[in-house]
Structures are given as C-alpha cells and as structure tokens.
Amino acid sequence: MKKLFWGLFFITAGAVVITNQLGYFTDVNLFGLLCTIFIIPILIKSLFRLEFTGIFFSVAFLIIIYAKQLQLQAITPWPILATALLCSIGFEILFKKRFYHGHHGEHFDTIVNSDDDSEVNYRVSYGSSIKYINTEDFKSANLSCSFGALKVYFDNAIIQGESATISLDLSFAGAELYIPKEWKIINQVDVTLGGVEEKNNRKVDFQKTVILTGRVSLSGVSIIYV
Numbered sequence: 001m002k003k004l005f006w007g008l009f010f011i012t013a014g015a016v017v018i019t020n021q022l023g024y025f026t027d028v029n030l031f032g033l034l035c036t037i038f039i040i041p042i043l044i045k046s047l048f049r050l051e052f053t054g055i056f057f058s059v060a061f062l063i064i065i066y067a068k069q070l071q072l073q074a075i076t077p078w079p080i081l082a083t084a085l086l087c088s089i090g091f092e093i094l095f096k097k098r099f100y101h102g103h104h105g106e107h108f109d110t111i112v113n114s115d116d117d118s119e120v121n122y123r124v125s126y127g128s129s130i131k132y133i134n135t136e137d138f139k140s141a142n143l144s145c146s147f148g149a150l151k152v153y154f155d156n157a158i159i160q161g162e163s164a165t166i167s168l169d170l171s172f173a174g175a176e177l178y179i180p181k182e183w184k185i186i187n188q189v190d191v192t193l194g195g196v197e198e199k200n201n202r203k204v205d206f207q208k209t210v211i212l213t214g215r216v217s218l219s220g221v222s223i224i225y226v
Contacts (some may be wrong), residue, residue: 202225
C-alpha cells in the first residue's frame with residue numbers, strides 16, 4: 001500500500017504539472033494544486049481499504065478546491081464538509097456496527113456458498129458480502145457492488161473452455177477477487193478515480209485466460225492469486 005500511495009503521488013504530481021503547463025487549472029492557485037496531489041492518493045488508498053472518512057472528506061476537499069470550476073460555490077466549504085462528516089458517521093454505523101464475524105475474522109453481512117450456473121450474477125448494495133463461486137463450467141461472472149464491500153472466491157470455479165469473463169460494476173466500493181494462480185488475467189476495466197492491483201507473484205504456466213472488464217468508479221479492486 002505504501003508503494004501504491006507514493007506511486008500515485010508522483011503520477012498525480014506529473015499529471016498536474018503537465019495539465020497546468022497546457023493551460024488547464026490556471027485559475028487554481030499553487031496551494032490548491034499541491035493539495036490535489038496529496039488528496040488523490042489518499043482517496044484511492046481509502047477506497048481500497050473502504051475507509052469512509054477518507055473517501056468522503058477527500059471528495060469534499062476536492063470539491064472545495066475546484067468549486068469555481070464545478071460551479072458549486074453555494075455548498076462550499078462548510079455545507080460540503082458537514083455532509084462529508086454526516087456521511088462518514090452514517091456509513092460507519094451501517095457497515096461497521098451491524099457486521100458479524102466472517103472469513104478470517106473480518107466482518108461481513110452475508111456469506112454465500114452455494115452451487116452456481118455457468119453464468120454468475122451477484123449484486124451487493126449498501127452492505128458487505130463474501131461470495132464463493134462453485135461451478136464446474138465457469139463462463140462468466142457479473143459482479144456489482146455499490147457503497148459496500150465484496151469478496152469473491154473463484155478457487156472452486158472450473159473453466160472448461162479456454163477463457164472466461166469477469167465483469168465488474170463498482171461504485172464507492174471495495175472488492176477482492178481470489179483467483180487461481182493458473183488463470184491469466186487480462187485487465188480491460190475502465191477505471192475512474194480508483195484502481196486495480198494484483199497481489200502474490202506467480203511463476204506458473206497459465207492454463208486459462210480470464211478477461212476482466214466493466215467499470216470501476218471511486219472504488220478499489222484487489223486481485224489476489226491463490
């Protein structure tokens with residue numbers, strides 16, 4: 001996570017320098033640009049960890065910095081900060097207090113471990129869930145999560161053909177995908193203010209190919225090879 005933070009920090013800094021030289025954000029002062037460089041990595045880091053305070057206050061500060069460009073002066077600074085505080089408290093209550101212990105001692109609302117068809121559709125909204133994919137002919141999975149957390153285990157999914165597809169639709173969410181190490185992931189996800197990271201290095205011969213598609217907005221995705 002430290003590497004992710006500093007990597008995003010310098011990438012954002014480079015993007016700010018270039019866009020400023022091209023004439024964009026000329027009516028934003030240097031202090032605002034420097035704040036943006038710090039806020040974006042914090043926002044993405046918070047999305048990966050699903051830390052609601054970091055998410056909402058990062059968005060609030062960005063709105064304050066660019067209120068003029070967004071024509072949102074009427075709600076800055078105190079209304080948007082108050083909204084960020086209230087949303088942070090509300091989401092902490094919804095997602096922290098009512099969880100029960102689930103996998104690895106973590107807290108999740110539901111754990112779904114049942115047989116699946118070749119095409120799997122699973123959706124989580126305003127909650128958290130662990131989903132085990134159990135199928136002997138896995139072809140595709142459509143996973144949707146908004147304002148929540150999702151863990152999906154694919155180690156009991158068998159691909160009969162040469163490839164399969166995993167489609168993501170995430171907004172204000174954190175997702176972890178546990179993928180067999182023999183699967184080769186081709187990342188084609190459209191990411192907006194978020195990120196997709198891979199964990200656990202592999203030195204194996206790939207047997208199957210999985211195309212990762214969909215949309216990730218203000219969300220973080222971790223691909224963990226098992």
